[in-house]
Amino acid sequence: MEKRIYTNNFERFIKESADDFKMIPSKRVWHSIYNDLHPSRKWPSVLMCLILFTGVLFIGYENTDPTTSLTSEKKTTKNNTPLASLENKNIQQAISTNTTKEVSINKKNTNSTIQPASSLTTSNKVSSSTLSGAESNVNSKKASITSFYVVTNNPTKNSEVLNSKPSVTKVNTKQTNASITKIEASSENTTIDEFITNELKNNNGVVTTTKNMFQSVVTKSPQNENKIRQQSKKDNLNLALQEASKQKNAKKKNWMKNASMEFYATPSIGYRTMSPGPQYDANPFLANTTIPTIGATNFDAANPMKHNAALNIETGFNIAYATSKRVKLKAGLQLNLTNYGITSNITSHPSPTTLATINPTTQAVEYSSVASYIANNTNAIDKIHNTTYQLSIPLGGYYKVLDKARFDVFVGGSVQPTYVFGGKPNVISSDRKYYVNESYLLRRFNMNTAAEAYINYKVGDLNFLAGPQFRYQLFSTYNKNIAVTEKLYNIGFKVGVSKSF
Amino acid sequence: MTEELMIAGCLKNNASAQEALYNRFSPRMLGVCYRFAKNREDAEDMLQEGFVKVYTQMFQYRNEGSLEGWIRRIVVHTCINVLKKNKKFSDSLDIAYANGLHIREDMIPSIMQAKQVVECIRLLPLGYRTVLNLYAIEGFSHKEIGMLLDIEESTSRSQYTRAKAMLEEILIRKKIILKPKEKIIYQAAVAPR
Numbered sequence: 001m002e003k004r005i006y007t008n009n010f011e012r013f014i015k016e017s018a019d020d021f022k023m024i025p026s027k028r029v030w031h032s033i034y035n036d037l038h039p040s041r042k043w044p045s046v047l048m049c050l051i052l053f054t055g056v057l058f059i060g061y062e063n064t065d066p067t068t069s070l071t072s073e074k075k076t077t078k079n080n081t082p083l084a085s086l087e088n089k090n091i092q093q094a095i096s097t098n099t100t101k102e103v104s105i106n107k108k109n110t111n112s113t114i115q116p117a118s119s120l121t122t123s124n125k126v127s128s129s130t131l132s133g134a135e136s137n138v139n140s141k142k143a144s145i146t147s148f149y150v151v152t153n154n155p156t157k158n159s160e161v162l163n164s165k166p167s168v169t170k171v172n173t174k175q176t177n178a179s180i181t182k183i184e185a186s187s188e189n190t191t192i193d194e195f196i197t198n199e200l201k202n203n204n205g206v207v208t209t210t211k212n213m214f215q216s217v218v219t220k221s222p223q224n225e226n227k228i229r230q231q232s233k234k235d236n237l238n239l240a241l242q243e244a245s246k247q248k249n250a251k252k253k254n255w256m257k258n259a260s261m262e263f264y265a266t267p268s269i270g271y272r273t274m275s276p277g278p279q280y281d282a283n284p285f286l287a288n289t290t291i292p293t294i295g296a297t298n299f300d301a302a303n304p305m306k307h308n309a310a311l312n313i314e315t316g317f318n319i320a321y322a323t324s325k326r327v328k329l330k331a332g333l334q335l336n337l338t339n340y341g342i343t344s345n346i347t348s349h350p351s352p353t354t355l356a357t358i359n360p361t362t363q364a365v366e367y368s369s370v371a372s373y374i375a376n377n378t379n380a381i382d383k384i385h386n387t388t389y390q391l392s393i394p395l396g397g398y399y400k401v402l403d404k405a406r407f408d409v410f411v412g413g414s415v416q417p418t419y420v421f422g423g424k425p426n427v428i429s430s431d432r433k434y435y436v437n438e439s440y441l442l443r444r445f446n447m448n449t450a451a452e453a454y455i456n457y458k459v460g461d462l463n464f465l466a467g468p469q470f471r472y473q474l475f476s477t478y479n480k481n482i483a484v485t486e487k488l489y490n491i492g493f494k495v496g497v498s499k500s501f
Numbered sequence: 502m503t504e505e506l507m508i509a510g511c512l513k514n515n516a517s518a519q520e521a522l523y524n525r526f527s528p529r530m531l532g533v534c535y536r537f538a539k540n541r542e543d544a545e546d547m548l549q550e551g552f553v554k555v556y557t558q559m560f561q562y563r564n565e566g567s568l569e570g571w572i573r574r575i576v577v578h579t580c581i582n583v584l585k586k587n588k589k590f591s592d593s594l595d596i597a598y599a600n601g602l603h604i605r606e607d608m609i610p611s612i613m614q615a616k617q618v619v620e621c622i623r624l625l626p627l628g629y630r631t632v633l634n635l636y637a638i639e640g641f642s643h644k645e646i647g648m649l650l651d652i653e654e655s656t657s658r659s660q661y662t663r664a665k666a667m668l669e670e671i672l673i674r675k676k677i678i679l680k681p682k683e684k685i686i687y688q689a690a691v692a693p694r
Binding site: 025347 | 535
């Protein structure tokens with residue numbers, strides 16, 4: 001079909017063409033709009049992400065190989081040398097190798113070797129630790145040799161000792177018969193090569209060739225023997241300390257055997273109890289008129305409220321510790337979404353109404369003027385939700401009532417100090433015609449209690465648990481200035497998984 | 502679902518009513534956004550922002566005039582705000598942009614006429630395009646355009662005159678309309694084979 005226009009109708013032509021133009025938006029747009037309009041619906045996915053993230057962390061922790069840090073300790077024990085505190089096993093191997101193979105006494109003492117006699121510690125990594133002659137290739141920083149013995153083939157002229165703190169005690173390069181001397185590092189911060197080059201060069205004749213590191217032939221003196229004995233005592237002490245450390249680790253392992261970590265989620269049905277605060281009874285002015293209580297004798301039939309139970313969820317983790325065969329104590333962290341439905345109408349304009357509040361000084365009930373967009377209408381088909389988002393720390397315990405091969409049955413309870421970090425309180429107005437939704441009406445710190453029973457089913461290392469749970473909020477959802485008291489409770493079914501450390 | 506039900510549902514934050522409203526008006530509103538935006542992604546972002554405003558400001562709708570017109574006005578204002586955040590509507594930039602116009606013309610897909618016209622409009626420099634959109638299509642006055650875009654009313658007029666001339670030239674070159682002083686024949690809503 002042809003359509004004719006003229007240039008003076010250009011604008012009309014453009015407008016008509018543009019108005020006819022349509023494009024189908026992608027689904028992403030609607031999903032984004034929906035999430036913007038209904039942010040509370042994001043919570044299930046956020047909770048699931050949190051659980052998954054925590055689970056991954058837990059699995060990672062469980063699968064970390066603890067043997068890496070124990071390698072040097074094990075090797076030391078195996079070789080029966082006191083080089084216990086080496087941080088790097090390569091350093092340990094290199095140094096122990098070099099002390100026996102590459103470090104040699106001068107030509108007159110060709111059968112001599114240096115053996116590690118005491119702990120050799122490094123505070124930094126050593127990139128190369130070859131002790132080859134006076135210009136040693138040991139590149140350690142802040143390394144210190146606590147002691148080395150130079151052992152010769154002459155039983156009476158025995159060794160050379162490097163120690164970390166005192167200085168060179170005696171060096172005798174001209175004696176042909178090798179004996180014992182003790183060379184000690186001046187400070188802990190001296191590097192091995194610095195120590196060797198400086199200390200030995202300062203004593204003429206100690207270094208004769210680049211290949212021969214120690215040319216020290218020292219007379220055996222009673223003082224040196226005493227020092228060696230002392231060193232030996234220190235070594236024994238070190239071994240004793242290592243033994244004690246092992247026992248401590250064993251105890252720690254026992255502790256961990258009794259501990260377990262538990263992840264769980266509890267979908268539940270949540271509702272509330274509602275009552276006027278005690279001030280209502282004390283104030284005759286309010287009697288029979290403004291008490292927003294369902295089922296109370298002074299219930300105002302003209303403005304009934306229609307509330308319904310709704311889906312709640314709790315999720316979190318516990319660390320449980322078995323104090324005996326039947327008793328476990330637990331502590332953890334838990335996220336709670338509490339929720340119940342209210343039948344009402346959302347109005348297009350704000351309406352003035354009042355909230356019954358309590359004067360904190362006089363404790364008398366007063367009326368605060370507020371604006372509301374939510375009308376209490378039991379005939380409405382729509383619902384708003386009274387929700388809170390809570391973070392709580394469950395502290396409690398379990399008692400094993402049944403112990404079978406494949407499963408156990410536990411009963412338990414907990415108290416849960418709770419922080420309410422968000423929500424929509426929807427407090428009924430004093431005339432019960434409106435609901436007021438302001439976050440400042442929420443009580444931020446609350447206390448919950450929970451009682452539960454569950455079956456613990458064992459599958460390999462894991463324990464799967466499932467069972468009913470009842471949770472009750474001890475203080476009102478609303479802050480203490482609100483004259484209405486609302487306490488939440490829910491009945492749910494807990495499912496979870498636990499694993500011993 | 503009738504408009505009244507959709508409005509009532511949206512006022513109650515009812516998701517199904519909101520979705521019904523979105524399904525009804527989003528294609529046309531995306532077309533509006535597309536005329537202002539640089540590309541489809543930007544247009545969808547504008548649409549999203551616009552519809553969120555529609556839902557949150559629904560209580561301001563007084564049943565005066567059509568709902569589509571009210572939504573369209575919100576969407577157009579959203580587009581303008583987004584553009585203002587990113588760009589000044591100055592002449593110098595637009596002229597520089599217009600120099601490369603002949604290259605971009607080849608990119609116009611030869612599909613339906615409405616699409617062709619919109620694509621031709623989108624070839625215009627941002628300032629020209631925005632003024633043309635607002636004046637010729639959305640029905641704003643030059644005074645309103647001046648206030649919306651923070652430019653002089655006279656600037657709006659001159660930009661519109663240039664935009665119109667440029668668009669006319671493009672449409673003639675693309676054989677969508679005939680030359681001035683002749684009867685212009687164009688085929689409406691006929692897809693090419």
